[in-house]
Amino acid sequence: MSASSRIRNPELLQRLMSAEAAAALIPNGAVVGMSGFTGAGYPKAIPTALAHRIRDLNGQGEKFRISIWTGASTAPELDGVLAEVDGIEMRLPFQSDPICRQRINDGRMDYIDIHLSEVSQYAWAGFLGKLDLAVIEVAGILEDGRLIPSSAVGNNKTWIEQADKIIIEVNDKQNAKLEGMHDIYYGTALPPNRKPIMITSPADRIGEQYLHCPLDKVIGVVETSAADRNSPFTPPDEVSKRIAGHILEFFEREIAAGRLPKELLPIQSGVGNIPNAVLEGLDAGPYKNLTAFTEVIQDGMLKMLKSGTLGVASATAFSLSPVAIEELNNNIDFYRERIILRQQDISNHPELARRLGVIAMNGLIEADIYGNVNSTHIMGSRMMNGIGGSGDFARNGYLSIFVTPSTAKNGSISAIVPMVSHVDHTEHDVKIIVTEQGLADLRGLSPRQRAHKIIQNCAHPAYRERLMDYFERACASGRGMHTPHLLGEALSWHQRYEENGQM
Template identity: 65%
Template sequence: MTDARIAHPALAARRMPADEAAALIAPGMTVGMSGFTGAGYPKAVPQALAQRILAAHGRGEAFGLRILTGASTAPELDGALAKVGGIDFRLPYQSDPELRARINAGLIEYMDIHLGQVAQYAWFGFLGRIDVAVIEVAGILPDGRLVPSTSVGNNKTWLDLADKVVLEVNRRQPPGLDGMHDIYYGTALPPERKPIPLLHPGDRIGEPYLKVDPAKVVAVVETDGPDRLGRFAPPDETSRRIAGHLVEFFRHEIRAGRLHEHLLPLQSGVGNIANAVLAGLREGGFGGLTAFTEVIQDGMLDLIGEGIIQTASATALSLSPEGVERFVRDIDTYRKRIVLRPQEISNHAELVRRLGCIAMNGMVEADLYGNVNSTHVAGTSIINGIGGSGDFARNGFLSCFVTPSTAKGGAISTIVPMVSHVDHTEHDVAVLVTEQGLADLRGLSPKQRARQVIAHCAHPDYRPLLQDYFDRALRDSRGKHTPHLLNEALSWHQRYLDTGSMKP
């Protein structure tokens, strides 16, 4: 029997419970899972799979998997599988505490990779054979096409490349998602590639549905569960000050003739600082804006609803429960203004450069010369991953990185002599912003950048220490182009590890 959500007769006949579907996944397999920042991930099969792995381990049997996703997922997927020791390898981005702890303990191999490169790595064969895809969808059409869920991520690639496919049809996902997606099937391998025909963020260049060979679908599992989406704290004073510096910088660029009053397509990372910047654009009277980004979170949804952002392109929604309510209530309006795409398109270097995106991303720390660490604590412990920040930083019109000037109650300076891990080199960073101020690094030599960073971004408690380091490096370093005291360059991090503070 078919219904509105599963309207393809042959696929409706393959409905089964989650535990039966999980039994189709064997130890050692590579599994491509849907999910991007807590949206659109499979809800039932991973949990059933975790129970199967736990039972196998109880019998003394090895059972580990290679898990590939779009980005972070949720405790029901990453957390459940990590907790039972079911993940041998994981990419690309993650945020689950259980998964992170096991990665940093050396129990799980983790590959951090630019989000825009994952699909092409899979198509190039760099990630090996994909045995199974487990993909959440909002529905199955009579002809077998799939209505995507609240995230697209790498689902197109997993569906195309996997030997077998398990579909989770989530009845909780609003039917109004139908028509919001744009799935582009025009990508190709070198040397057959052609330019992607997208000129504006709202352009539709594909079709609204995902395709799958029905013969590959081995199971259809029905679910009825919400995405696991967190709440970000409302912007605090520090976030508002950071946002104020960035908004004033945009005004300065407009006066200088380098930006139009409608700016350029915005890319914004997630978190309360990103929401504060978006709120600052509203308070600053900006309008007629567009976005070409990875995720749409509450702050951007508000601007879309108010018409301040006229069109937004992304690969996923990342909304609070309250944001989900607004989205569902006004979905007919949002469907006219939001386009959800595969992340190989939302994060494609060619498109980011063509559109001239303004990239705004968070960071862990930056050094005097503009190198940025987005991923590691003390150079060794991964936090979440690089995500898509590098896709936009390298290729955007402006690459802006933001952070409070201190962390851990002032025990850590986020401006340091040398970053302990480099995700974005000085060559890809245009602007650094803390609550102390903004350093415009464009067109400057390393030493000129250092003076700007110390003067405008460093916290007053650390500014004299940074100035002292820089002055002595100018005097004593072997080379004077990028002066460093190599025996001291990472001493601030070591001091924090030894004493709990970077202060001497």
């Protein structure tokens, strides 16, 4: 099936053009909102055509750069190709591309790291300036011009509403039966006109299946036939399995204590090896008809839906391996009844995370002995990816669980340090920290009690004694006993690593 057979609106069919012609419509200095979230639903052809154009202009001595807003991370065919030709002036709100990361950390690309739930509000309020153009991938266009969203919704609704001009990529590699999986809510508003968002279960639908798109804004339509970026699924390693084991034991204790129902509460899970290990552990357990209210549908959630461990999953995008994509496509009718894809200002909304009582599970780079978490910066200054949606769920969820191996770089770095070099999640928002060494339940503990728990339960044995020595000397310093620190030493571990390659 060709993409043109999915363009059912005659007026938009007349605006069909090549990716090169569409890229030529993007002016130098433009602010461009592009679809895409965790390697799904991003435009496949126009960014590459634009990168070729920029390379040609660079060769002629002409500088050409644009600013890019997305839902979250995209793929090498968008972030990578445009960063490689130095075509990105500013990027928001999240990225994971190595070339982008290098440009950001070299100071050659501006980067704004924002809670994913807030991006739409920032745009609507005008905090970010004017959005000139949107480039949106869809699975099809209806007769009346409404758009069938593809494998990610992200901020597409907002980009379409805010942009002066719109270019649409219609991708026939996106399963046509995605139609009906989406729930696009048109009831959001800025203060003081907000109303409650009437979702009381992850299964609730409150919106529409399609994106509204003013036809007079559309300046081009491009056909594509390219799959999303999909990384092969890596089975969880032993460290990940041990971390998952601690979390699953914790859930059992919470159920026994009456603090969690036997069906748990809606699960939010970050992307990666450890979250997938937790999902595999849940799937192997006694659970049935769990729910997920999260950002991303991963391989593990498809397996849980298939087995009945998970009854419904609400998210804003897929992040699937090639094998899982095949499974989704082969059984799309089954999954369409159990998966809801929403825009990210709903999938990540703090009101909903708090109301539903989400169990949030996210990764970290480092945590300190008092429970502050750094999830974005290496050694305090170098951006890794961004905060993503972890803050949306950590502050507002019923449980906020942060997970990490206890060491990195073959033991040269401790994930538990005296003081984090950058704070994304304060001690007030962090309830549980888990490493392969153990789990620290920080609820109801004072700072000094938290320090004992984190050091004893989570720190690697190679660093545990030194952390306790630091803590005890800080307590003995007389500087203050509420949150004891030795300011001259608090970041010395990071300094030692920078100088010697070893904490």
